[in-house]
Amino acid sequence: MKQYDAVVIGAGPGGYESAIELGRAGLKTLLIDKGKERIGGTCLNEGCISTKNYLQSAGYVSKANYFRECGVEVEIHGLNLERLREKTISLKNELRSGVVWLLENAKVETLYGTASFVDSNTVDVSGEKIHFEKCILATGAKSREISTLPLDGKRILSSREIFELKTLPKSMVIIGGGPIGCEFATFFAALGVDVTILARGTQLLSSEDEDISKTLLRAFKKSNIRVLTSATVENAKVMEEGVELQVGGETQENIVCELVLCAIGRDPYTEGLNLKNAGVELNTKGFIEVDGAFQTSKKHIYAVGDCIDTPAFAHTAYAEARIAAHNLIRGTSDTNTHINPSTIFTDPQIASCGLREKEAKEQGIDIDVKKAFFKVNAKAKINGDDAGFVKMIVSPQSDIILGASIIGVEATEVIHEMVIAVEKKLTASELRSMIHVHPSVSEIIRYL
Numbered sequence: 156m157k158q159y160d161a162v163v164i165g166a167g168p169g170g171y172e173s174a175i176e177l178g179r180a181g182l183k184t185l186l187i188d189k190g191k192e193r194i195g196g197t198c199l200n201e202g203c204i205s206t207k208n209y210l211q212s213a214g215y216v217s218k219a220n221y222f223r224e225c226g227v228e229v230e231i232h233g234l235n236l237e238r239l240r241e242k243t244i245s246l247k248n249e250l251r252s253g254v255v256w257l258l259e260n261a262k263v264e265t266l267y268g269t270a271s272f273v274d275s276n277t278v279d280v281s282g283e284k285i286h287f288e289k290c291i292l293a294t295g296a297k298s299r300e301i302s303t304l305p306l307d308g309k310r311i312l313s314s315r316e317i318f319e320l321k322t323l324p325k326s327m328v329i330i331g332g333g334p335i336g337c338e339f340a341t342f343f344a345a346l347g348v349d350v351t352i353l354a355r356g357t358q359l360l361s362s363e364d365e366d367i368s369k370t371l372l373r374a375f376k377k378s379n380i381r382v383l384t385s386a387t388v389e390n391a392k393v394m395e396e397g398v399e400l401q402v403g404g405e406t407q408e409n410i411v412c413e414l415v416l417c418a419i420g421r422d423p424y425t426e427g428l429n430l431k432n433a434g435v436e437l438n439t440k441g442f443i444e445v446d447g448a449f450q451t452s453k454k455h456i457y458a459v460g461d462c463i464d465t466p467a468f469a470h471t472a473y474a475e476a477r478i479a480a481h482n483l484i485r486g487t488s489d490t491n492t493h494i495n496p497s498t499i500f501t502d503p504q505i506a507s508c509g510l511r512e513k514e515a516k517e518q519g520i521d522i523d524v525k526k527a528f529f530k531v532n533a534k535a536k537i538n539g540d541d542a543g544f545v546k547m548i549v550s551p552q553s554d555i556i557l558g559a560s561i562i563g564v565e566a567t568e569v570i571h572e573m574v575i576a577v578e579k580k581l582t583a584s585e586l587r588s589m590i591h592v593h594p595s596v597s598e599i600i601r602y603l
C-alpha cells in the first residue's frame with residue numbers, strides 16, 4: 156500500500172492551495188481529484204473563471220453605446236457564444252497548466268479517481284488503497300436542485316451546464332436572486348436575451364444592504380431584466396421548444412421561456428467520500444464540521460473551502476487552505492482572523508467587507524454611515540459608468556472603519572483598500588488623509 160504524510164481530496168482552490176503548501180514544506184503529499192481536467196475545481200472549470208470571462212466580454216458589448224459617444228467607430232453585431240466558449244476553454248487550459256506546474260514544483264503527486272474512506276487513515280481511489288498520516292478535505296459544493304424541476308441538461312440547466320451552450324436562447328428564466336443568478340442575468344441581458352429573475356426573498360441579494368439591492372434593481376430595470384420578488388415556482392411543464400412555469404407568490408402568472416437556469420444555491424459535496432468510515436462528522440446543514448483550526452471530529456483530518464460552513468468564495472478557500480496546511484504541518488491551532496470580502500460581478504459590481512449596515516442595526520451596534528456617490532467621481536465618468544456608491548461603516552466613538560459596501564465601477568478592486576482599512580483598524584480620517592491618485596475610482600474616499 157502506498158504511504159503518504161498527507162493526502163488532499165479535491166483539487167479546487169482549497170485543495171491545490173493546501174497541497175502546494177504541504178509539498179513545499181517537504182511532506183510527501185498526494186492530491187486526489189476525479190480527473191485531470193478537474194484540477195482547479197469548480198472555480199476554474201465552471202465558476203469564477205468562466206463566469207468572469209463571459210461577463211468581461213458581455214461588458215464590452217453593453218459599453219458599445221458609450222464607446223460610440225466617445226467617437227469610437229465600432230459596430231457590434233452581437234456575441235458569438237461558440238467562440239467565447241472556445242476562448243474560455245483555452246483560457247482555463249492555460250490556467251490549469253499553471254496550477255499543474257505549481258504542484259509539480261512543490262513535488263505534489265496526483266491521482267485521479269473518486270476518493271472514498273476505508274478507515275480514518277486509508278482512502279480507496281478506484282480500487283487502490285492509500286495510507287496517510289494526515290488529510291485535508293476540500294471536496295467543494297454542488298448546485299442545489301428544485302425537486303419539481305430536475306436539471307435535464309437541455310431546458311433546465313445549472314450554472315455548470317450553461318457553459319455548454321453554443322447559441323444564445325431568446326428568453327430565459329433564472330430561478331434565484333443570489334450572486335450566481337444575478338451574474339448570469341447581467342451576462343445574458345447584455346446580449347439581448349429576454350431575462351426574468353424569480354427571487355424567493357423580498358429583495359435581490361438577500362445578504363446585502365437594501366440600498367445596494369435597490370441600486371442593482373434599478374440597473375437591472377435599465378438593462379430590461381425583469382425581477383419578480385417573493386416569487387415561487389408552483390408548477391413547471393417542460394416542452395420540446397421551451398418551459399412553461401407557473402409562478403406563485405406576490406405575482407401569479409405563467410411564463411414561457413426557452414431556457415431555465417436554476418441558481419437557488421449550492422450544497423456541500425461529500426457524496427461518495429464515506430466519511431462515516433473515517434469518523435468525520437457533518438453538521439445539521441450537511442457541511443463537514445470543523446473547529447476554528449479547520450480540524451474535523453478526527454483531529455488529523457482537516458476540511459476547508461465550500462465543503463465547510465464558511466462563505467463560499469475561492470479566496471476564502473485559499474485562506475483556509477493556507478491556515479489548515481500550516482496547522483497540519485506545525486501542530487498549531489491558528490484560526491482565520493482575516494477580513495473576508497464578498498464580491499458579485501454584476502453590472503454594476505458589488506463588494507463588501509466587515510460589518511454591513513443592516514448587520515449593525517440587527518446587532519444594535521452604534522454606527523455612523525458615510526456615503527459617496529460615483530456621480531462625483533471623474534474616473535467613473537471617464538469609464539462611462541457612474542452608477543452606484545461607496546458606503547463606509549464607522550464607529551462614532553473611535554472613528555475606526557468597521558466595514559464597507561460598494562456598488563459601482565471596479566467595486567471588486569476598490570474593496571481591497573477597505574479590507575486593509577478594516578483589518579488594520581484604520582480610522583476614517585486616516586484613510587481620507589492618505590493620498591489617492593487622481594483621477595481614480597479609489598479617490599472617492601476623499602468624499603467619505
Ligand SMILES: Cc1cc2nc3c(=O)[nH]c(=O)nc-3n(C[C@H](O)[C@H](O)[C@H](O)COP(=O)(O)OP(=O)(O)OC[C@H]3O[C@@H](n4cnc5c(N)ncnc54)[C@H](O)[C@@H]3O)c2cc1C
Binds near residue numbers: 166189193428
Ligand atoms: C457560477 C459560479 C461562479 C463563481 N464565481 C466566483 C467568484 O467570482 N469568486 C469567488 O471567489 N468564488 C466564486 N465562486 C465560488 C468558487 O468557485 C468556490 O468557492 C470555490 O471553487 C471553492 O473551492 P473548493 O476547493 O472548496 O471546492 P471546488 O472548487 O468545488 O473543488 C472541489 C473538487 O473536489 C473534487 N471532489 C469532490 N469529491 C471528491 C472525491 N470524493 N474524490 C475526489 N475528488 C473529489 C471535485 O471534483 C472538485 O474538483 C463561484 C461559483 C460558481 C458556481
